[in-house]
Amino acid sequence: MRGEIVIVGGGAGGLELASKLGRKLGPARVMLVDSRLTHIWKPSLHEVAAGTLDAHQEGLSYQMLAHDNGFTFVYGALTALDTQTRKLSVSPVLTPDGEQILPERVVEFASLVIAVGSTSNYFGVPGAQEHTISLNATEDAERFRLSLLKQLAQADAARGAGADAHVNVVIIGGGATGVELAAELYEASSVYASYGFANLRPERDVRITLLEGAPRILAPLPERVAAAAHKLLTERGVTVVTECRVTSIEAQRVTDSKGVQYPASLCVWAAGIRAPAFLGQLGLPTNKGGQIEVDGMLRVKGFTDIYALGDCAANIGPDGKQVPPRAQAAHQQADYLRKRLLRIATRKSPGEAPYVYLDYGSLVSFGHRNSVGSLMGSLKGLNFFVDGLFARMMYASLHLMHHAAVLGALKTGVLAVARFLIKRSSPLVKLH
Numbered sequence: 001m002r003g004e005i006v007i008v009g010g011g012a013g014g015l016e017l018a019s020k021l022g023r024k025l026g027p028a029r030v031m032l033v034d035s036r037l038t039h040i041w042k043p044s045l046h047e048v049a050a051g052t053l054d055a056h057q058e059g060l061s062y063q064m065l066a067h068d069n070g071f072t073f074v075y076g077a078l079t080a081l082d083t084q085t086r087k088l089s090v091s092p093v094l095t096p097d098g099e100q101i102l103p104e105r106v107v108e109f110a111s112l113v114i115a116v117g118s119t120s121n122y123f124g125v126p127g128a129q130e131h132t133i134s135l136n137a138t139e140d141a142e143r144f145r146l147s148l149l150k151q152l153a154q155a156d157a158a159r160g161a162g163a164d165a166h167v168n169v170v171i172i173g174g175g176a177t178g179v180e181l182a183a184e185l186y187e188a189s190s191v192y193a194s195y196g197f198a199n200l201r202p203e204r205d206v207r208i209t210l211l212e213g214a215p216r217i218l219a220p221l222p223e224r225v226a227a228a229a230h231k232l233l234t235e236r237g238v239t240v241v242t243e244c245r246v247t248s249i250e251a252q253r254v255t256d257s258k259g260v261q262y263p264a265s266l267c268v269w270a271a272g273i274r275a276p277a278f279l280g281q282l283g284l285p286t287n288k289g290g291q292i293e294v295d296g297m298l299r300v301k302g303f304t305d306i307y308a309l310g311d312c313a314a315n316i317g318p319d320g321k322q323v324p325p326r327a328q329a330a331h332q333q334a335d336y337l338r339k340r341l342l343r344i345a346t347r348k349s350p351g352e353a354p355y356v357y358l359d360y361g362s363l364v365s366f367g368h369r370n371s372v373g374s375l376m377g378s379l380k381g382l383n384f385f386v387d388g389l390f391a392r393m394m395y396a397s398l399h400l401m402h403h404a405a406v407l408g409a410l411k412t413g414v415l416a417v418a419r420f421l422i423k424r425s426s427p428l429v430k431l432h
């Protein structure tokens with residue numbers, strides 16, 4: 001198999017790049033490799049975990065996107081790379097019983113873009129990997145949702161039998177992922193209770209605790225946003241503990257450095273990310289967090305036609321700061337590489353202008369009617385605090401903008417209307 005431009009990883013950045021290049025260059029020249037068959041925009045995984053977004057309805061088929069946008073889709077995981085012969089290996093695809101559906105394949109490339117995202121960084125905390133769920137992928141969010149549903153049903157049955165029962169959710173990490181999940185879970189628990197859990201009183205029976213090591217939650221965001229988020233969480237009955245360094249995690253309990261123990265029937269790790277470990281075996285330069293080191297033009301250091309973008313890339317900006325692992329950055333980098341690779345494909349000079357990250361602000365979702373955040377003004381250093389329904393609408397528009405980039409404006413509009421109508425004729429949370 002051969003692709004002139006091969007993109008590995010069809011997430012927030014890679015899929016936008018493949019779709020936009022595919023529309024210009026076509027399937028003979030653009031190829032996308034992904035280890036999954038469907039795409040979900042990663043920032044919505046907390047909604048999948050809480051059950052307020054149905055992964056089966058939300059997931060976009062890569063085969064459909066390839067057909068509609070004009071790229072070739074290869075299903076399987078990148079496992080090895082030979083930079084000399086410009087070939088990469090894609091893993092075989094097996095059924096859950098181990099039967100082979102697709103064999104291992106070798107893909108030749110002229111230009112390669114690695115966009116495989118990130119995974120959890122457990123910082124060596126004992127028990128973290130074994131006893132927590134992270135929101136790295138749809139499977140993780142679904143595992144959390146099913147576990148939550150089971151525990152809600154068990155608590156409801158126990159309450160019905162007169163016993164004292166709680167669902168204790170502990171979220172470790174007070175960044176955007178942890179805060180959004182806590183808020184979404186609060187909203188979802190009362191919805192679940194209204195669907196047949198007659199004995200469950202969420203405000204009494206579902207306890208959500210958010211543990212953060214720093215002096216405040218949402219540490220990279222402006223203080224006003226963090227304070228507003230803290231207030232909204234505590235108003236919703238979420239226990240927020242700051243300056244809490246988790247030292248060990250067991251099956252039903254989290255312990256911090258002061259010896260405080262938090263009961264945890266369901267524990268989420270949202271305390272840090274790192275690049276997937278296999279990147280360290282590809283023969284490319286990586287930093288301490290396993291991210292691939294790239295230059296200002298997103299070229300992997302030491303190579304001219306291998307690029308990396310998004311969470312898996314260590315890109316130091318002209319200001320000396322590393323570009324943060326955010327969907328906003330992945331989107332901008334995809335757009336930068338789209339222009340660069342199109343110029344190369346049409347035999348024009350790509351130029352030497354580096355990619356420069358532009359921070360347009362951050363929005364943190366608080367369920368389906370509220371968000372808080374800050375938007376950057378066009379003047380440097382100026383930012384505006386936003387909250388309420390307006391902020392929520394802006395947050396939703398980011399998801400729609402990603403859909404528009406990969407589906408086109410018309411299909412995004414049709415899908416948005418269809419989903420609005422489906423929501424009115426189906427339960428507000430996924431119950432199966």
Ligand SMILES: Cc1cc2nc3c(=O)[nH]c(=O)nc-3n(C[C@H](O)[C@H](O)[C@H](O)COP(=O)(O)OP(=O)(O)OC[C@H]3O[C@@H](n4cnc5c(N)ncnc54)[C@H](O)[C@@H]3O)c2cc1C
Nearest residue numbers: 009011012013035042043077078117310311325326327328
């Ligand atoms: C719950 C949650 C909320 C978030 N909220 C926000 C937010 O509000 N704003 C924001 O800016 N950011 C947010 N983020 C961060 C944001 O999701 C990421 O920064 C962004 O998705 C990174 O994009 P990416 O393209 O680098 O990787 P991803 O979007 O993670 O995509 C990686 C892709 O690579 C594929 N892949 C992985 N390994 C392989 C392999 N070996 N071979 C082939 N394919 C592979 C995966 O299947 C996936 O499709 C949030 C993240 C989470 C988890």
